[in-house]
Amino acid sequence: MAYLGLAAYLLFSSKLREYGPLIWTLSSGIIFTTLGCELLYAIHEEYGYLALRNICFQILSLILLLTYVKDESDLLL
Secondary structure: OHHHHHHHHHHHOOOOHHHHHHHHHHHHHHHHHHHOOHHHHHHOOOHHHHHHHHHHHHHHHHHHHHHHOOOHHHOOO
């Protein structure tokens, strides 16, 4: 329901229409977190694995950010 509300708001709001691709890109993390297995590992209290995985993905994200984003036009990339 939240994604339907977001879609309706982006469709009818002229102020946010230009930010639509960025908003969809950032909000896609919500659905991917829901579909992921993070809850399963939290239930089994494997916090070491969760912490290590998060650190690795943060480092990978930083490397990719510094590699691909050179100016404002590369924001969605």
